[in-house]
Amino acid sequence: MMTSTITADNIERSYVVGKNTNHVLKGISLEIYPGELTLIIGPSGSGKSTFLAALSGLVRPDSGIVSILNTNIWDLPEKAIDAFRLKNCGFIFQGFNLFSSLTATEQVMLVLKYQGTLGDLAVKKAMAALAEVGLEDKAHLRPLEMSGGEKQRVAIARALVKNPRLIFADEPTSALDKENGRLVVQLLKQTARIHNTTVLAVTHDPRLMEHADRIVAIEDGRITKDERNSKSEMFGGLASELS
Numbered sequence: 001m002m003t004s005t006i007t008a009d010n011i012e013r014s015y016v017v018g019k020n021t022n023h024v025l026k027g028i029s030l031e032i033y034p035g036e037l038t039l040i041i042g043p044s045g046s047g048k049s050t051f052l053a054a055l056s057g058l059v060r061p062d063s064g065i066v067s068i069l070n071t072n073i074w075d076l077p078e079k080a081i082d083a084f085r086l087k088n089c090g091f092i093f094q095g096f097n098l099f100s101s102l103t104a105t106e107q108v109m110l111v112l113k114y115q116g117t118l119g120d121l122a123v124k125k126a127m128a129a130l131a132e133v134g135l136e137d138k139a140h141l142r143p144l145e146m147s148g149g150e151k152q153r154v155a156i157a158r159a160l161v162k163n164p165r166l167i168f169a170d171e172p173t174s175a176l177d178k179e180n181g182r183l184v185v186q187l188l189k190q191t192a193r194i195h196n197t198t199v200l201a202v203t204h205d206p207r208l209m210e211h212a213d214r215i216v217a218i219e220d221g222r223i224t225k226d227e228r229n230s231k232s233e234m235f236g237g238l239a240s241e242l243s
């Protein structure tokens with residue numbers, strides 16, 4: 001039996017806007033495993049991003065327990081939650097969230113700086129992470145000089161460089177064309193396989209689904225489907241495709 005790295009137990013979350021209470025998460029329980037790409041799908045407004053944020057220490061649930069790597073994260077003081085995320089979690093977002101004035105290498109090194117890794121070692125680690133996503137030749141470029149797919153690969157390198165146990169991605173491919181979207185999914189899956197990372201991604205993108213190991217559907221704040229994809233396997237030839 002595989003041991004889960006994330007356990008969500010009966011997560012509830014509402015948003016109060018004016019006089020209205022929007023009950024977004026209505027008691028979601030789920031276990032997520034390392035070494036695979038788990039995809040959360042569902043209609044717009046169904047609570048996918050809220051759920052991902054609750055699982056990754058970004059949005060506090062009203063009730064329920066989130067356990068990551070055997071730590072009940074919402075029981076920790078705020079600062080400890082931040083430190084936990086910094087140490088264990090990588091994040092990838094739809095809009096890439098890169099700094100316009102920094103080169104690819106510098107974007108990736110910034111994460112290492114927060115963790116106290118500086119100098120030659122930081123450069124070496126950043127270059128290795130950029131090589132892993134096929135960007136060793138673009139390391140000196142700034143976001144304006146890169147394509148959308150390249151920017152998202154920098155964001156992935158930035159998530160990878162600290163070798164996190166978990167990676168969370170919210171709509172990582174929705175700003176990308178078909179080919180770049182496929183490449184990003186392949187990288188996420190390769191990361192799960194090679195580093196035994198727990199990769200959890202939220203998407204609308206049907207192109208992602210065939211490559212996921214497991215698909216969890218959320219509708220109206222509840223899980224409506226939880227399926228394994230038996231056809232999903234390791235991609236061949238990714239390294240040669242990237243070079």
Ligand SMILES: Nc1ncnc2c1ncn2[C@@H]1O[C@H](COP(=O)(O)OP(=O)(O)OP(=O)(O)O)[C@@H](O)[C@H]1O
Nearest residue numbers: 015016017022024043044045046047048049050051
């Ligand atoms: N900070 C907030 N304040 C108030 N309401 C919010 C907030 N964040 C989300 N909501 C509401 O919660 C519901 C779920 O939002 P959420 O972003 O989780 O949906 P989603 O499934 O990710 O949608 P999409 O696919 O469009 O990204 C929506 O009705 C949204 O308006």
Ligand SMILES: [Mg+2]
Nearest residue numbers: 048049050170
């Ligand atoms: Mg969303």
